[in-house]
Amino acid sequence: MPLDPETRAQLVDQIRRFVDDRLIPREAEVADADAMPADIIDEMRGMGLFGLSIAEDYGGLGLDMEEEALVIFEIGRAAPAFRSIFATNVGIGSQGIAIDGTPEQKAKYLPGLASGAIIGSFALTEPEVGSDAGSVRTTARREGDHYILNGTKRFITNAPHAGLFTVMARTDPAAKGAAGVSAFAVEAGVPGLSLGKPERKMGQQGAHVCDVIFDNARVPAEALIGGVEGRGFKTAMKVLDKGRLHIAAACTGLAERIIDDMLDYAVGRRQFGRAIADFQLLQAMFADSKAEALAARALVLDAARRRDAGEDVSMAASCAKMFASEMVGRVADRNVQVHGGAGYIKDYRAEQLYRDARLFRIYEGTTQIQQTIIAKTLIAEAKARAGT
Numbered sequence: 006m007p008l009d010p011e012t013r014a015q016l017v018d019q020i021r022r023f024v025d026d027r028l029i030p031r032e033a034e035v036a037d038a039d040a041m042p043a044d045i046i047d048e049m050r051g052m053g054l055f056g057l058s059i060a061e062d063y064g065g066l067g068l069d070m071e072e073e074a075l076v077i078f079e080i081g082r083a084a085p086a087f088r089s090i091f092a093t094n095v096g097i098g099s100q101g102i103a104i105d106g107t108p109e110q111k112a113k114y115l116p117g118l119a120s121g122a123i124i125g126s127f128a129l130t131e132p133e134v135g136s137d138a139g140s141v142r143t144t145a146r147r148e149g150d151h152y153i154l155n156g157t158k159r160f161i162t163n164a165p166h167a168g169l170f171t172v173m174a175r176t177d178p179a180a181k182g183a184a185g186v187s188a189f190a191v192e193a194g195v196p197g198l199s200l201g202k203p204e205r206k207m208g209q210q211g212a213h214v215c216d217v218i219f220d221n222a223r224v225p226a227e228a229l230i231g232g233v234e235g236r237g238f239k240t241a242m243k244v245l246d247k248g249r250l251h252i253a254a255a256c257t258g259l260a261e262r263i264i265d266d267m268l269d270y271a272v273g274r275r276q277f278g279r280a281i282a283d284f285q286l287l288q289a290m291f292a293d294s295k296a297e298a299l300a301a302r303a304l305v306l307d308a309a310r311r312r313d314a315g316e317d318v319s320m321a322a323s324c325a326k327m328f329a330s331e332m333v334g335r336v337a338d339r340n341v342q343v344h345g346g347a348g349y350i351k352d353y354r355a356e357q358l359y360r361d362a363r364l365f366r367i368y369e370g371t372t373q374i375q376q377t378i379i380a381k382t383l384i385a386e387a388k389a390r391a392g393t
């Protein structure tokens with residue numbers, strides 16, 4: 006059930022105040038310590054952020070995609086590490102179970118994911134398998150009432166904190182490509198599961214990724230998501246469709262925040278006897294940034310509303326993710342330029358946000374993979390029109 010307009014406005018306003026009063030002032034602390042403060046995580050739990058997209062029946066807020074986007078536009082204004090800590094529970098770490106899980110799997114895991122008591126991670130990427138996600142090499146071999154998992158998952162967000170992993174593994178070694186892949190809900194403590202060292206990253210300090218290693222890990226047969234083998238890749242793609250709109254919303258929010266930073270600096274900084282904001286060469290950067298951020302907002306909201314209405318928005322989600330992630334990269338780069346030398350210095354936020362924004366063009370499908378999805382859909386439509 007969509008929220009009534011007043012409740013929706015209150016929710017968005019509450020998140021905006023939380024971001025301005027609690028998150029932005031602590032960005033430097035989080036980046037320097039490379040850790041998320043426990044009190045901030047507790048506040049996020051209290052506000053229901055971990056359960057934004059999980060149905061109310063399981064203790065979540067049950068937001069639809071448009072409402073989730075409105076919330077993420079606001080959260081996106083803070084350094085992206087803050088969103089990262091709860092975002093896997095909202096998207097890729099819970100939605101496999103929420104969309105395709107059995108009633109028992111939903112009852113067992115969704116309440117803990119919604120409250121933030123459990124951190125959920127999504128484990129698809131492997132050392133040799135990235136963009137070509139259907140070629141998963143991790144294996145899951147049935148042995149009595151268990152599956153035995155072997156393989157390594159790479160760059161898994163929140164893995165060092167996770168209580169539950171949605172793992173893509175090949176159950177049918179004879180089937181080539183995506184058809185032989187299944188999804189499993191794997192609890193962190195199972196024997197044979199271990200973690201690599203947290204990676205040192207370019208940006209988004211405070212958010213953590215590491216390898217997840219399965220060495221004859223014994224997982225109960227009930228962990229197979231949906232109880233059917235061979236559906237894992239379809240589950241992953243449904244999860245990623247929604248996740249791409251979420252990421253596009255985060256990029257849009259970050260761009261809007263960076264534009265504010267850019268203008269605040271430019272009206273205060275003086276050169277040649279006047280505010281640098283008066284120079285038309287910089288004004289072009291402000292105008293381009295604003296128009297592009299508005300375009301991204303419109304793309305996200307249009308696709309989100311159409312998804313809520315039951316339309317297939319795969320191509321629109323790819324368009325939104327591609328455009329918004331490239332757009333925030335350009336905006337973050339202009340912000341460094343507007344700041345001049347200060348843009349290169351750590352004490353100003355410009356250089357951190359520039360590094361933080363870079364990841365958006367890589368994960369949940371690179372820009373090139375979004376381009377291939379968009380082009381493939383367009384070509385299929387053209388062939389259908391031509392009857393070929």
Ligand SMILES: Cc1cc2nc3c(=O)[nH]c(=O)nc-3n(C[C@H](O)[C@H](O)[C@H](O)COP(=O)(O)OP(=O)(O)OC[C@H]3O[C@@H](n4cnc5c(N)ncnc54)[C@H](O)[C@@H]3O)c2cc1C
Nearest residue numbers: 127128129130134135136160161162367368369370371373
């Ligand atoms: C910080 C971080 C967090 C992450 N979190 C997660 C997570 O939680 N779970 C998870 O499963 N994964 C996660 N990933 C992995 C991420 O999704 C992959 O890195 C990404 O999908 C790209 O895969 P790759 O790194 O193997 O690059 P590759 O697939 O090797 O790509 C390298 C380059 O080749 C290009 N390329 C590849 N194929 C094509 C093609 N067909 N056409 C044109 N160009 C192509 C790519 O666009 C890219 O430019 C994370 C990564 C990072 C860095």
